Amino acid sequence: MDRRSFLRTCAVGSAAAAVTASGLLTIASLQGEAARRGGGGPVPRPFSLRAREGTIRTVDGRTLYAQGFADDAGSMRIPGPVLWAREGEWVVITLHNEAPQEHGIAIDGVVATSPVPPGGEAVAAFLAPRAGTYVYHDPARGPLNRALGMYGALVVMPAMEPDRPWAGGPTFDRQYLQVVSELDERWNIAAGSGTSVDTGSYRPNYFFLNGRGFPDCQVDPDVHIQGNVGETILIRWANAGLVPHSMHTHGYHFRIVQRDGRPDVRFLEKDNVPVYPGRTMDVLVTFDQPGSYPIHDHILMANTGNGVYPNGIMGMFEVV
Numbered sequence: 262m263d264r265r266s267f268l269r270t271c272a273v274g275s276a277a278a279a280v281t282a283s284g285l286l287t288i289a290s291l292q293g294e295a296a297r298r299g300g301g302g303p304v305p306r307p308f309s310l311r312a313r314e315g316t317i318r319t320v321d322g323r324t325l326y327a328q329g330f331a332d333d334a335g336s337m338r339i340p341g342p343v344l345w346a347r348e349g350e351w352v353v354i355t356l357h358n359e360a361p362q363e364h365g366i367a368i369d370g371v372v373a374t375s376p377v378p379p380g381g382e383a384v385a386a387f388l389a390p391r392a393g394t395y396v397y398h399d400p401a402r403g404p405l406n407r408a409l410g411m412y413g414a415l416v417v418m419p420a421m422e423p424d425r426p427w428a429g430g431p432t433f434d435r436q437y438l439q440v441v442s443e444l445d446e447r448w449n450i451a452a453g454s455g456t457s458v459d460t461g462s463y464r465p466n467y468f469f470l471n472g473r474g475f476p477d478c479q480v481d482p483d484v485h486i487q488g489n490v491g492e493t494i495l496i497r498w499a500n501a502g503l504v505p506h507s508m509h510t511h512g513y514h515f516r517i518v519q520r521d522g523r524p525d526v527r528f529l530e531k532d533n534v535p536v537y538p539g540r541t542m543d544v545l546v547t548f549d550q551p552g553s554y555p556i557h558d559h560i561l562m563a564n565t566g567n568g569v570y571p572n573g574i575m576g577m578f579e580v581v
């Protein structure tokens with residue numbers, strides 16, 4: 262069996278092995294590892310992602326060249342599909358490169374594929390890391406593919422407790438995912454016209470919450486959060502961009518419970534926290550009063566869209 266047909270066999274989920282960038286893993290070894298960690302089973306959780314070119318629509322009505330991940334059904338979107346997994350099960354992501362340049366997929370500290378040529382595919386197989394929020398991104402071509410939109414979030418839930426950020430952790434009523442990112446239109450315009458991109462200079466001018474600036478992002482129920490007094494929610498902040506963001510809430514303080522998939526049992530109470538590129542921060546918010554309050558990036562520039570305030574990273578709480 263040649264490598265290509267081997268990979269294709271893996272992709273249908275019935276094969277005896279899967280390949281990661283670090284080499285060959287057999288299902289038996291994955292199962293053994295899963296059993297040692299107290300989770301997993303014989304059935305992998307399969308995901309199929311397609312690297313594609315497309316466009317992103319900005320809050321001021323422009324259409325810019327972009328790249329992104331699509332699932333089997335959809336067109337490419339930014340951020341890419343949310344990958345949900347359970348702690349200890351093993352995850353198999355098949356990446357199909359349907360774009361005319363190299364692409365890959367990586368979750369820092371967990372898995373990374375080699376660059377995949379146009380028309381190629383790769384399989385990233387790994388045991389779901391500990392419960393928490395993770396950024397997946399395309400590490401090919403330095404920071405370029407990622408800056409053009411090749412990113413998304415992996416959310417790992419505890420194996421048994423759907424209302425806790427980790428097994429035995431504090432409970433929440435609902436959870437929300439907010440991926441923050443940005444773009445420098447000069448990169449998108451140059452990449453779209455096939456000219457070389459000066460990746461030594463990054464001056465982002467559009468800023469996104471789940472792929473859109475304010476107020477376009479408000480149609481997203483993960484951004485326009487509605488709730489009732491007395492509820493406690495979990496917000497997962499994932500910075501898929503290339504620059505730091507600083508998440509700030511009005512109306513309610515939050516408690517930091519998890520950073521990059523690691524519980525933080527100090528439960529620090531804050532109304533502002535930096536989230537660095539590629540990193541994540543999960544916080545609990547208890548609605549102790551009714552009202553409408555913004556959630557925004559405390560870095561003022563990131564509240565703008567091409568210089569216009571407040572067309573950047575801003576969401577809302579609506580609590581009754």
Ligand SMILES: [Cu+2]
Pocket residue numbers: 509511557
């Ligand atoms: Cu503010």
